[in-house]
Amino acid sequence: MSNLQPVRGTHDLMFDDIRRHRLVEDTAFEIAGRYGYGEIATPVFEATEVFTRTLGDTTDIVTKEMYTFETKGGERITLRPEGTAGVARAFISEGLAQQVPLKFFYREAMFRYERPQKGRQRQFHQIGVELIGVPGPQADVEVIALGHHILTALGVAGNIKVEVNSLGDGESRTAYREALIGFLGGHLQTLSPESRERLERNPLRILDSKDPADRALVADAPRYTDYLNAASKDFFQAVQDGLTRLDVPFIVNPGLVRGLDYYSHTAFEFTTDALGAQGTVLAGGRYDGLIPSMGGPAAPGVGWAAGVERLAMLIPEPPPAVRPVAIIPVGENESAVAEKLAHDLRKQGFAVDLGYGGNMGKRLKRADKVKARVALILGADEVRDGVITLRDLDSGAQRKLPMAEVAAALKS
C-alpha cells in the first residue's frame, strides 16, 4: 500500500486551498443571509429515483455520470450530483408547502462520474440557493442579484459575464422546439454528427454547440424570442427591467438553454474565460415544473448553484491564516509557566502557538514559520521578576512588561 493515491477526480484540501474554499462558502453564506436565505443540509445520498424521475431520458447523465449503487438492504442509492433535487425532495417530504415562500442556501459536496479536467472533479463542491413558492419575476431578479452580489464580494465579478435568456412557458417551448426541429431537420447534412443525434434527444442543446458549422446554421435558425407567447415575453422583460434597476450588468444570450423539461422562463449563467473549457461559474434558472414532476405540490422555484472550486481558482490571493502569538520558554521550569500562560491567553480568545521543544533560536524560527505577530519570551529572569519579554516579530522591537499586562498589550 505504498503507492496510495487519492481516488481519481478527488483532492485533499488543506492550507491555502481550503482557505480559498471557505472564503467562497462563508462569503456566500453571509450574503445570502442578508437576503433571508437560511442554510439547509440534505443527505449526501438520496434514493436514485429522486434524480432519475426529474432527469427523464437524458441518458448520458443517468447512465454515465451518477454514482449509483445498491445497499445491503437492496435500496438503489445515488450520491447527489447536484443540490436542487435534494432540496425539492426535502420540500415534499417535510411538507413545507404551507410555509412558502422559502429560501434555502446550501454548501455541499457533489459527485459526478466524469472525466476530470481543470475545474472539474468527481467530488466537487457547490454553493447554491433555492427560492421556492414565488411565481413572479421578482424572485428571478432577486436570485440573480444575489449571485452577482456574492461574486462582487469575492472580488471576481470583474472577470465574469452574466448571461440570461428565457425558455418561456411550456406552450412557448413546445412551439419553439417544433420550429427548431423543423428547421434543423432540413439541414441534416450541414449539422455535425453530434448534433444530428441531439436533434431527437435534446434539440435545444444544438443552440450552444461549439461546432462551427452548427453555429453558422444556428445563426439562421428560428429565434427563441419569436416563439415566446405574450405572458412569457412580459415575464422576461420584467426580469430584465429588474436587473437593470439593481445595476446588475447582463447580456441576453439566446443560445443559453436547458435540456430538461421542468425548466421554464429564466435561465442564466455566469461565465468566465479564465478557466478554459469549464467557464461556467454559476448557473441557474426557474424550475416551476420540478416539484410537481417529483410528485409534490405545484410549487414554483428558482435558484442557482455555483462551483466552489472554480470560484476559488478565480480568487487572486488566498486569505491569510490567523497570525498567532508565539510563547517562547527558555528552560525546563519556564515551560510549565508557558503552558499555563498559553492556556490562559487561549481562554481569552488569542491564537497562541507554543512549540514542543528546542532552544530559543529554534523556537523563534518556528514562530517565524507560523507567521506569529509577536513572541512572548519567558526565561529565568522574566519568571523571577514576574515579567515577560514581548517581541514584535515584524519590527524586531521588544520590551519587558509585567505578566498581568500581557493580555492588554496583545490587544493593541
Place this chain on the structure above:
RNA sequence: GCGGGUGUAGCUCAGUUGGUUAGAGCAUCGGUUUGUGGUACCGAGGGUCGCGGGUUCGAGUCCCGUCACUCGCCCCA
C-alpha cells in the same frame, strides 16, 4: 466514452545521438549562534526516474501496455 500532451527528490524543473556513482533551485535538517527569528555563509539527508513488460552488451532516454495528471470533444442535472 473519444482524441492530444505530460509523469525524474517534498515542490518547480534540467538530464546531449541510449553509455560510469541521475543533477540544480526552493523546501527540510544540522552548524556558524546553549537568551533572539527572518538575511547570509558552511554542511547533510532525501530518488522503486509513475507502474509493468519488451528491445539492447547497456534504458531516465527507444517500443508496448497500464495508472495518474493535464488540454480539448462528449456531457454539463
